[in-house]
Amino acid sequence: MELLWLIPAWPLLGFLILTCLAARLPRIMAGSVGVGSVGAAALTALLMAWDFLKHQPGRNAFTQHLWTWLDVAGLHLEIAFYLDALTLVMIIVITGVGFFIHLYSLGYMAHDQGYTRFFAYMNLFVAAMLVLVLADNLPLLYLGWEGVGLCSYLLIGFWYTDPANGYAARKAFVVTRVGDTAMAVGLFVLYNQLGTLQIQEVMQRAAAAWPAGSTMALLTALLLLGGAVGKSAQLPLQTWLPDAMAGPTPVSALIHAATMVTAGVYLIARTHGLFLLAPTALTITAVIGAATLLLAGFSALVQQDIKRVLAYSTISQLGYMFLALGVGAWSAAIFHLFTHAFFKALLFLGAGAVIHALGGEQDMSRMGGLKQKLPLTFWTFLAGAASLAALPLVTAGFYSKDLIIWQAFASPRGGLGFWFMAVAGALLTALYTFRMVLLTFTGPARTPVHHPPGLVMRLPLLVLAFLSLTAGFLETPHSLGHMRVFSGWLHTCLPEAGLAAGREAYEILFELLAGLAALCGIFGALRLYHPLAKSRYSLPESLRQYWIKGWGFDSLYDRLVVRPYIHLAQFNKNDFLDLFFVFLAWLAKTGHQTLAATQNGRLRSYAWGLGLGAAAIAAMVVLL
């Protein structure tokens, strides 16, 4: 356990080596440092997990103090790491999936000029993400939180020569910072009210100080939710994620699918004690999740860019997690986070393999026929797609999503409305997923294949495909073996969801319906998008455009916030406040010139002046 600090230290060390030596490091070395550091972190994480399970530390958590960060005027913050079951799941996902994505990047980025820079940023990202999940207090969590945001910015804008990438990167950073600022204000409120920022203490003191439903609890929970919504690209701050696809595909896999965007889910689960005091905040979370999962699902259905389909899909799946959190199904949310990390990373890596093979082509209408040419990519991609679509029984996504759908109904905070939205989302998911599979891999080939993926790219695909199919068996419903490994483990630190009275009886029925929805979606996709399909149904063009543009949020924000701000800045470029001083200077100068003009050396004007002056004085004497 004492080696806990090593887990983030490895990738941080990798980052430092890669940055300091930079160009002096041969390519092969840079790659090994980049991948090796994350590999070392993954091994250390596994070691920790083994140790944790074997020793079961007291109160199911282990804290490691490194040093006192600051201790000023009553504010005491430690650089300290906190390890419990939730953290453990997160670090295993981050380092495990992170390692395979790094490995894949060796091949994907092999010919890129910024090879070393890429691995440096990726390592820094992993380090920051690990700090985020290991943090024992909220400011340290915030450090990791902003750190991953920074790396996201750096990697979205990785190919910096194109200003569009730079714009996407800045958009991602600034939009998430809006959420981050809400979160920062949340920290101020918490500290002001509770006098601590240490996470466990915050929850204890909050529970002691605030009755359930109190305004303060609601306020702080909503402010933290603001941060979560920004990072996890939920309504109304979801706009940055589709544009974030400008980065290299492994980045999208690691940061914008498997790990960073789940930070919001992690944050809410981590501070669940606070949210439980604010039932309204939980309901809002659930509503945001449900609305997001549908909106993003519709948008995913019409995208032409394969990465944008996956991006909207990620937003939608995160919506499921928020829905789960909102109905109090904490472990279900984390379970979906867990399986989603595998299958979404896999899908991105598969998409990356396709893009790589086609020489950078991302438009699905220019793909097709890849089933024969890239068989391994196809089959692994299919595994991921099946998992995303929650194909019943054989995929991980089925077990995790099904759990959420069920609890959206069965939890005491759930209801038929949430259930219906979740099922509709499942249908949509299956539909857009298989649309993507069919457009990409079947039909006539439209672009020739240049580089089939090499070994370092194939291995991660295989491993992740295996996990996408099997990881779900850790947690199965009553009707299917009733395996409770995952939730049993998480319930050492997260409360159980519980069931509303009288809803157990419906479990099989509702599960069948959910499974049916997924099957319908797949079937629908086959009917609509298979090359041999006869019916070609297309949406009205205006609606299609509306969905492609993500329901018009971008242009709305553009008009409401971005452009007014920029116009205001441009308008006042020369600082109108300076005008006052410029005026003073002008006054002095003009005064000087006017008076100087009277000193012209001409007797006649002096005489006039004398005369007028004397007259004026005389007049004053007379009149006064």
Place this chain on the structure above:
Amino acid sequence: MILAFLILIPICGGVLAWTMESRHPGTARWIALAVLLGNLGLTALLVPARFDVVSAVGPFLISLELAWMPALGIHFHLALDGLNLVLVFLTHFLGLTALAAAWTEIEHKIGFFYFNLLWVLAGIMGVFLALDLFLFYFFWEMMLIPMFFLISVFGHANRTYASIKFFLFTQISGLLMLLAILGLYFIHGRLTGRYTFNYLELLGTPLSDVSGMLLMLGFLMAFAVKLPAVPLHTWLPDAHTEAPTAGSIILAGLLLKTGAYGIMRFVVPLFPKAAAAAAPFAMFLAVIAILYGALLALSQTDFKRLVAYTSVSHMGFVMLAIFAWNQLALQGALIQIICHGLSTGALFFLAGALQERLHTRELGRMGGLWAAAPRLSGMALFFALASLGLPGLGNFIAEFTILLGVYQVSKPLAVLSALGLISAAVYSLWIIQAAFHGPPQPKLVLADLSGRESAALLAMLAALVFLGLYPQPVFTAAEPALTHLTRTAATQKITEAVPAPPGENPHASP
């Protein structure tokens, strides 16, 4: 005596550098380097094992009081506590980086340049150390004149306008401070019979509401111009932009900080009641500065001008914190003073490095520099991130503690100023986009950072990382001094409420 040496050595060094001009102009650099390193060593000697040793008059580690014009109550009175020790360190650190920036930039009148540089630093040191108000004013003026020459002689195209504007703003506001100092001197003298400029004796002078407010405003004007507070900030973009790199570093890193220090040391402790009355208004102006500076920064096309406006925004946090007047905010203000000095100083350094290479400061003519100069660009990225308050760097600690502290005093203002965090991200990332990202310029030849430049920037980088991960040494050093200031102000507010009869004032002469 060490305190006097800290000021005398740069003064003599400056004169020496100037006299060497005719024969060995290059030696001036080495003289300046030797002076600053020597001074830094002397300062290091002053670091005590413990900071919380409180003497009768306050937590002063060392002080020096020599009669200057005793008949008028004027003494050469310097004293050092944890607060100004930190500031003296900062002065040397930034002095050295300014030197590194000027090393190749200044090629004419080298001796005169270093004369001015060292005299400005001596003046600043004096301002930070003086505890006699007359002496303080003396140093206040002393740092102004060499700075004027640095801008007007060594500056860029529009230097005359900028230097005169700078001079008028600071001179007029300085005169108001002089009037306030004299006012306080006479009021205190009439009440107690002791005519003195000694700060420690003047603390706790009972004042009527009106005279307290007027005198407070006199001081505040001088400090608010320096800080700068909106709407008195308009000299700053011109001065920063037109000054040579070393001048910009000293302006942003140190001169602005004298304003903040003045409010902390003089305005609030001397006039606690008037300051408390003005605090809501001052804090409101500070929030305006934060948001307004950030907004203006975004539209600038001149690299240095952009950075100059970010200073307005960042110093708004300092003013906000000082008028919030609690430990947390004040400690945050001190860290902000240091970190803003480092990060903005570094950005000016980089702007200067770019101007030396590209002969332009226009962002429109930059872009895509990363490929040509990755080290320079990486450094710029780092300092831009520092300026947007990235956690892990000192600026975050500063803004976080400031806002935590301010939140205890005014919730709406804390929330409003937190919006500054968003706009800081907007302009900071814009710098990177405009200058370093974007399509590379094909014919551009750009030398990357030299060893000297890298060393200076790495030192600033290391300091920011250190302060971001372990700011405690600064907090520990400043804690007794800041506690003392807040306590003095608090006790006086009580005594002021019931004006003590002359002679019975508990704070009069120790």
